[in-house]
Amino acid sequence: MAIIALTGDDISEASIPLLDDVVPCSVDFKSRPSVRSKSGSWKSAIFIIGVQTAERFSYYGISSNLVSYFTGALGQSTAAAAANLNAWYGTAALSPILGAFIADSFLGRYRTIIVSSLFYIMGLGFLTLSAAINSSNSSDCENVANDTECSPPQLLKIFFFFSLYLVAFAQGGFKPCVQAFGADQFDNEDEKESKAKSSFFNWWLLFSCLGIILAILVLSYIQENLSWELGFGIPCIVMCFTLIVFLLGSMTYRFPINSDQSNPFVRIGRVFLKAARNCVPAFTTISHEQDYEGKDVEDAKAILRLVPIMCASLGHSIVYAQPSTLFTKQAATMNCHVTSTFQIPAASFQSIISISIVVFIPFYDRVFVPIARAITKSPSGISMLQRVGTGLFLSIISIVVAAFVEKKRLAVALEYGLVDMPKATIPMSVLWLTPQFLLCGIANVFALVGLQEFFYDQVPSDLKSMGLALYLSILGIGSFLSSFLVSAIEKVTRGTGRDGWFSDNLNRAHLDYFYWLLAGISAFALAAYIYFAKAYVYSRKIIVGN
Template sequence: MAITVFKGDDMSDSETPLLNDDVVPGSVDFKCRPSVRSKSGSWKSASLLIGVEIAERFWYSGISSNLIGYLTGALGQSTAAAAANLNVWFGTATLSPIVGAFVADSFLGRYWTIIFSSLLYIMGLGFLTISASLNLSSYSDCKSAGIDAPCSPPPFQKIFFFFSLYLIAIVVGGHTPCMQSFGADQFDVEDKKECVAKSSFFNWWVMLSCSGSLLGYLIMNYIQENLSWELGFGIPCIVMCFSLIIFLLGTKTYRFPINNDERRNPFVRISRIIMRAARSCRLPFIAPISNEQEVERNLPLRCIGDNEEVNLVFRLAPIWFTSLGYAVVFAQPTTLFTKQAATVDRHISSTIQIPAATFQSFIVGSIVVFIPFYDRIFVPIARAITKKPSGISMLQRIGTGIFLSLVSIVVAALVEKKRLAVAAENGMVDMPNAIVPMSVWWLVPQYMISGIADVFTMAGLQEFFYDQVPSALKATGIALYISVLGIGNFLSSFLIFLVEKATRGNGRDGWFADNLNRAHLDYFYWLLAGISAFSFAAYVYYAKSYIYIRGLTV
């Protein structure tokens, strides 16, 4: 049986018959006509969206990676205050996708949410550029007055800076979950080839977006430290403008999932879910299985309603909670790892010194190098052994990453202990601005192990939360993954606050003293290692009992 598609709005135009196998079920093009498989979606659309993501990661990483340097320099904040402020900001940026995903899934759709959030992105970056210019004027006034210490700008400039920063954090919520879920929407899971391609999509999404981050670290950090912060914020604004243009150019190739009438009315949908959740007394977080059953088991394909949607989302909670140990460790490279790197020798020649924030590029560099190995070598070998299409299950992949994350923070603690010993041996304990005669390359292993951990955990969490929620909540699924990182940043900020209160006072230097040679970041890293170990043990316990849901439809 053929499906007839009319060209244009005039029914008198010529008709083009399409065979069923050339039409993608459940999706339409930008004119609400059935999507043609050969002309839309799959890698032709996903590749364009990945390109937009590379541009977005370029500016986001280029700014966020060095913000602690801006806060402790241009804004004159202490190390503890700057680290806490950044953790709250990162937490906001990674929790806002929950709201953005709700707006996308219930009101605007992913396409329009991406467009509106991109426009607000550009506005926020423009404001940030203006605030940097104002702060530079204040900094110059301090220097002309002979003030060598960090100079705090007037309150209005601080308020304007943080307003700009938090505007960006909020609009991240609309852009990040929608871009990735919209990219995954371009693959038809009912087609065997496209189903396999979708699994690889998450790997390549992480790798190539990290390539954008790598460029941001290498280029933007250099510009910020050697040229100006106005350029450091202004260039990302221009890049974001180009990324929006690229996204719009691909409109004709995109596939748009078909929504039914109830999904177009979010109030009906949400009210039903809330009412059923309120009166439900049996929300199965984990479905128990007997010892005779397989650990990984797929429930059959079936249609589900709103009452089961609640259960399906809530049963993900233990995996979400037990991944928080990884998320707390994930928060350290952009804050404490960077301050740690700033105290050691970073010269690669007598005249060239690498910015401390640039060493975060070893994280994304290891991701970029390891993902092709994982996708092209590790997965085929594991597939031959386990007979699973993905080689190892999503939960096994996440668990491996959580364990490697634990290893990375243990290595960081050992390296920091070594750094403190070198400072003491050279009489630099009371020299806060002195460079410890220890090569920064000592810190590279902790960055690289963190990157390899991300290959397993980040891509695994993305695929897991996208795959295990109903089709109407795919953006929400991605937001759930991002919210893990957001809560991890808030927990890190809270831990820093508690530790600072507990260890500082009565003439004592706390673990986060501004003079890092008298501080004890190593003790804090050991604390995080203990939290991560407990989280990993709890994760293994719950993951062993999880039953996968396949083929969700609503």
């Protein structure tokens, strides 16, 4: 008979019956040993992927067009809007570290997801209220020539940014826990489920992108042509349904049992304190046969050995921040008409990234991997680190293409005498931006999925949420770095009678110079990544090469 105490998904095991259909180290919602045929695997993953799809719809429904809200309803300059948006993106991407810590230390992933969803709904509700209050102020701005001269009251701005950052911190608890909880539904000891888990990360990104595509195409149109309060209100309603769907799947979920019986808070603190004291040997090869310092120090070393890979991936994360900010501002100056009467919202062009991911992931899973497997004789085709490196390289190509296209756009503006007409439409089709968005999407299939799987696999078993949070922190740090670069370059390049690289008049700006700078930074980061990836020794039992 099993005697099990369940607190969230931090569960202590006394004994588990040895049955063929029982999943080791896992219990169900009622604290009973998980039955393989009735729980976990794709039965649970379908619920969780559905929840992730809806959450991405809600998140991108507000984030993809925020640059337009900042420069329009809030009356900010292009540079200020880009810097503020990148700062928010950075916070949203770094907050999962706090969310994962709370999940792995106190609440468990399941309860953290529920609590985060409630705060998520609250933040979206406040955003909707803020936009509704600001709508009258926006109507008063219709006769103002310069958007930056029209700004809502300071108190309303504070309320708006409070709501926005509440969403950022809420998704910080939601995102790493949902993905880790989804991966928990697959048993590594079962060959079939182990292979399914590898595919889970691919299909996770694919369905996330479907939610993103729908948000960008539908909500950006609603925000620009109907109202911002409706554009923010729909994501709030969707998140309410998301929480209901997640709860409906509770009876099918598996809850992992921690092998470490100590208090999780003490365990995590112990791991990182020992990591700090052992930072130099942490980057050496870990031997599982000669564990002289104990499990905690071994885990600490495993975590610290991820740091060089994190740092070397920052070049890609800075490029990753551009489509929703500067790429979108580029698109807003170009001819966005599909027909003589129908015009695509500039923000909706970001959907090309997600569409390319949706198209390319099945190709990667069904065509690329089998071909690579035949060449490398590895079950995964290429290793996780090789996959990430390929994505970093494609990211550099995407930003180089962006620089050439921006140079072309500036030349067209000069040719047609539109340099001093910032609100005029450049007679150049927005489709010129397709290659850079397309390459960004394909780069993400390699880099982001590879980093997700790598950070989930390489951390200790009871710190999986923290592992995914560390992956997300790469994107957060990249956004902050992008914000810093934009602000610093704007101060250096802008002077009396001189337009800076990020002038509000994009026809006198030099985004192409900025893109070339990012290409150089990314190239340097890729060289560092190759060095660290070659030296890296996987700390878990996987059959891949470096």
